[in-house]
Amino acid sequence: MRFTKEFKEKIKGDRKKFALSELFGVSHSTFTRWLNLKNSDKLTTIDRIKILSEITGLSQDNIFEDDNN
Numbered sequence: 669m670r671f672t673k674e675f676k677e678k679i680k681g682d683r684k685k686f687a688l689s690e691l692f693g694v695s696h697s698t699f700t701r702w703l704n705l706k707n708s709d710k711l712t713t714i715d716r717i718k719i720l721s722e723i724t725g726l727s728q729d730n731i732f733e734d735d736n737n
Contacts, residue, residue, distance in 0.1 A: 669707065669712060669732040669733065669734065669735065670706060670707065670732065671703065672730060672732065672733050674726065674730055675726055675730065675731045675732075676703075678726060682696070684723060685700060687723065688719070688720070691723075692716060706735075707735070717731065
């Protein structure tokens with residue numbers, strides 16, 4: 669699964685990325701690296717998807733898209 673353009677737009681800028689990295693207990697650079705991976709298994713766990721949804725206001729379907737699209 670990869671991130672949608674809508675999700676990427678919602679977390680644009682360092683403020684949200686720093687907040688998310690703190691919530692996930694990782695450094696900002698680690699979180700940014702996860703975002704740049706084609707498939708980031710680190711962000712597809714249920715608890716992390718819930719956090720991503722809460723911060724962005726997007727549902728899981730609006731955060732991720734199939735790699736086949």
